[in-house]
Amino acid sequence: MHILATNDDGVTARGLLALVQEMREVGEVTVIAPDRNWSASGHVKTLHRPLRVKKARLADDTPALATDGAPSDCVALALLGLLPEKIDLVVSGINPFANLGHDVTYSGTVTAAMEAAIGNLPGIAISLDAPADPQIHRDYAPAARTARRVVERVIKHGLPKNTLLNVNVPYLPEEEIKGIQVTRQGLRVYRDELVTRDDPHGRPYYWIGGEVPTGVNEKGTDFGALNDGYVSITPLELDLTAYKLREEMLSWKFE
Numbered sequence: 705m706h707i708l709a710t711n712d713d714g715v716t717a718r719g720l721l722a723l724v725q726e727m728r729e730v731g732e733v734t735v736i737a738p739d740r741n742w743s744a745s746g747h748v749k750t751l752h753r754p755l756r757v758k759k760a761r762l763a764d765d766t767p768a769l770a771t772d773g774a775p776s777d778c779v780a781l782a783l784l785g786l787l788p789e790k791i792d793l794v795v796s797g798i799n800p801f802a803n804l805g806h807d808v809t810y811s812g813t814v815t816a817a818m819e820a821a822i823g824n825l826p827g828i829a830i831s832l833d834a835p836a837d838p839q840i841h842r843d844y845a846p847a848a849r850t851a852r853r854v855v856e857r858v859i860k861h862g863l864p865k866n867t868l869l870n871v872n873v874p875y876l877p878e879e880e881i882k883g884i885q886v887t888r889q890g891l892r893v894y895r896d897e898l899v900t901r902d903d904p905h906g907r908p909y910y911w912i913g914g915e916v917p918t919g920v921n922e923k924g925t926d927f928g929a930l931n932d933g934y935v936s937i938t939p940l941e942l943d944l945t946a947y948k949l950r951e952e953m954l955s956w957k958f959e
């Protein structure tokens with residue numbers, strides 16, 4: 705079992721280290737991650753500039769590769785031939801913050817797993833629902849062990865083509881996590897605000913700020929599961945077609 709590990713927080717992120725250390729119990733692990741933070745970068749394919757790859761090391765001295773591309777570029781590079789050895793599975797994370805509901809197309813963590821699906825490999829994104837407080841020292845161990853449990857199940861059962869798993873782990877001591885729920889995407893409530901200021905030359909600039917998003921607490925959803933103290937696993941597929949709307953639109957009579 706050859707596992708590719710990546711993330712969107714950059715190769716030095718502690719969440720990646722925790723994930724890699726746990727994945728090593730499952731198989732051989734290769735790390736290719738961005739050389740900087742690409743959080744909320746979305747599903748990127750870098751075509752307009754060259755991609756550079758450098759050797760790097762994780763904090764425990766694990767050899768890694770760092771690229772100046774996005775998380776999805778890291779996966780594409782690996783699958784298109786940067787790595788001579790075949791990859792069996794892609795894990796992405798551990799992101800320090802949850803990726804729920806509408807977050808999935810913004811998230812570099814999740815879109816790296818989407819790129820795995822495009823490359824016909826199982827992709828698993830793992831995020832921890834830690835508070836935004838920069839002072840806390842996050843414990844990634846429960847999320848890393850959860851990732852291993854999920855990966856072991858995926859190895860056993862496989863994933864259908866064009867699908868991926870979005871895993872979110874509540875920020876709780878391991879013994880307080882109630883279990884695992886297979887969920888659907890919930891509704892995120894964004895509280896973005898446009899901050900407008902003037903630069904030193906008197907020209908306005910804009911910054912998307914505001915409060916951290918909340919969500920609609922509904923049973924069966926990713927947000928609801930986390931709120932109740934469960935790990936949420938949402939199976940996603942790349943087909944974003946709105947099937948109900950499509951049916952309805954057949955009566956729109958375009959001809």
Ligand code: MN
Nearest residue numbers: 712713743799
């Ligand atoms: Mn991130």
